[in-house]
Amino acid sequence: MRNPTGRQLRFGTELRKLRERAGLSSTEAGQLLGIKQAQVSNMEAGRVGVSPERVRTIACRYDCSDKPLIEALSYMTSERTRGWWEQYRELLSSSLVDLAELEHHALSLRDSTTARIPGLLQTREYALEIFRQAVTELSPPDIEHRLSFRIKRQAILFREEAPTPYEAIIHEAALRMKVGGSAVARAQLQHLLDMSDRDHITLRVITFDAGAYPGSGQSIHYAHGPVPQLDTVYLDQAHGLAFLDAEAQLHKYRTLFDRVAAVALAPKKTRDLIHNVMREL
Known part of the structure; x- marks a missing residue:
């Protein structure tokens, strides 16, 4: 079995x-x-x-x-079909494979990150540098598996029919980190601008001027199911991903995400800030 x-x-x-x-x-x-x-x-x-x-x-x-x-x-x-992610079942942790399955079936997704660009919006070069800097050094084959897996996860944002609605709130710190050097960082920022042009993607930034805010320092990932009871929160932790689905936990993170969103810039001002950061690179 x-x-x-x-x-x-x-x-x-x-x-x-x-x-x-x-x-x-x-x-x-x-x-x-x-x-x-x-x-x-x-x-x-x-x-x-x-x-x-x-x-x-x-x-x-x-x-x-x-x-x-x-x-x-x-x-x-x-709906019992096993998707593309199953080919990675023997190559990556089960939590990562389950994440791709969760994202594939989600009605919409919300991410809030502080130190990195969300995985669904990373360029190949940016993601490659992240994997190269992993605390536990990865072998070249492991890096390639993780890289191809991350890129395939992003397909939900490019589907011709019903691409997944996606909201990303990113702290300014993540925009200004020169991950992979200036050229890679600039290309990553341009990719954010390009993705934010899509109707189903909302991109907003929390500036340094916002100071401390609820959940600062914590990355939050929220997947909406067909009914609120089937929503899921997933958190990046030192030992891997943790999936939360208890009613009290879902309520807590819905509230927290809304409070985070309340201090973020509007989409237009976000784009203006990204353009400014690009000019400074």
């Missing part, structure tokens, strides 16, 4: 949340559904497939009347 993907794990987590809201143990849920407790546990661990019809039956037995959530969960289990 293959290990469940991040999306399959999330689906199982949501089934568990439905059961817990109903006040049922896994044994009681099995009795109610006419299946063994082990099967309930396997479904909640994302290890077995669940049909859309079974999802609706489970929701009914658990007295869940949230139709948008039920339909969203039904769609999650009916």
